[in-house]
Amino acid sequence: MSTPAAAGERAFEKALADFRALHRDEMRRAGIVGSSFYLVRDGRVVVADPLGLQDLDSKIPVDAQTIFHWASITKTMTGIAIMQLRDRGLLQLDDPIVRYVPELAQVHNPFGDTGAITIRQLMSHSAGFGGATWRWRDRDWQPFEPPSWAQLAAMLPYTEVKFRPGTRFSYSNPGIVYLGQVIERLSGEDFEVYVDKNILRPLGMNSSYFDRTPPYLLPHRSHSYHIRDGKRIEAPFDVDTGVTVSNGGLNAPLPDMARYVAFLLGDPKRQADYDLVLKRSSLEEMWRPQIAAGEDFTQGRMAPTTWSGLSFFLDRTDGIRIIGHNGDQNGFRAYLSLCPDQHMGTLLAFNTETRGVENDASNRDTAESRIALATDNLCKAVSTPGG
DSSP, rough: OOOOOHHHHHHHHHHHHHHHHHHHHHHHHHOOEEEEEEEETEEEEEEEEEEEEEEEETEHHHHHHTTEEETTTTHHHHHHHHHHHHHHHHHTTSSBBBGTGGGGSSSBOTSSSSSGOOOHHHHTTOOOOSSSTTOOOOOOTSSSSSSHHHHHHGGGGBBBBOSSSTOOOOOOHHHHHHHHHHHHHHHHHHHHHHHIIIITTTTTTTOOOOOSGGGGGGGGOOOOOEEEEEEEEOOOOOOOOGGHHHHOOOEEEEEHHHHHHHHHOOOOOHHOOOOOOOOOHHHHTTHHHHHOOOOTTTSSSSSOOOOOOSSEHHHHHHHHEEEEEEETTTTEEEEEEEEGTTTTEEEEEESSEEOOOOOGGGSSHHHHHHHHTHHHHHHHHHHHHTO
16 A cells, blocks of 8 residues: 555656756757756755766766856855854844945945945845946956955945835845955955855865865866857856855855755754754744845746845745755856755756846746756655655
8 A cells, every 4th residue: 555655755756757857858958068966855965966068178077076166156155154143243134234344335325324224135135236246347358257345345436226225126246245245354254264164164065165276176177158149158267256256156066065955954963063053043034035036037046926035035836935046157057946844955057058147037948947947846746844
């Protein structure tokens, strides 16, 4: 006699087989060079599925050691770092950002006092700042991202708040760079050093790093590609995100990111260790809705039902709670998706961008987004916890 648990596992296995077929079909159709998919369930990696090549020229295959760029998924670690500083009594989320980054007082704010903009609003993308960090890059010789804070600080008198802070959502890279400055100034350490000491090392993410790859890991560093007008073009290799590192500088292999997912999902057997990084109540505080985000499609996976939490995005599909973040930079696309009530999370990385990001709903109609959206079916196939 079949039990509900056995039926649930059969449904999961079918959903997984369907997902794998879709993943391969979409990659082949779109010309994606390499990808990797991991599924973490009850704290363990239960699916590891590397596909394609990490370097088209040398024909090196994607494997467990392949290092992808995680782009804006870095923002979730920036948010965790802010929460760590909050829990240590060094700041409050409703503190004005100018208390820690006084240069922001120079920003033009037609809606009132820039001093009223809070850390919480920056974390939820509701502070009113624009999307792009470096809008004037139109020559190949210019830096990939501004190397120094001084360059961004010099632009602040020419920066404008776009809407009344706290009234709506607008995805903002500069806002996260400002949070990176808070972390550096309160901790007295570079952002990369702080996160390495307080997140990467405690979680055992020993092959993860920011920006330029250390020589011993270079053989595993994935190249990346753009597809434009039907042609595949290699993106710059191993770029440095400069002062925008808190916004999108993370590089890591999938096994390291699986450790991060296990931490985010939590585990009673390991919770004492995880609490040394961030206590569970603070992490779940980051997953509370702050402002509706569905009208801004910058993230590509967003739906009209999406909300912004604190450095994470929140959704609910067919009754399943989904927490996550996406990343897109320099030919890489990456997706982190958690179904905390099912104790399950997925990681999906691509080293090929099939279409440039536009700020509209069309981003949901790319091969990468279609594959990412299909991961939701894996959560739906798993019943309530233990099913």
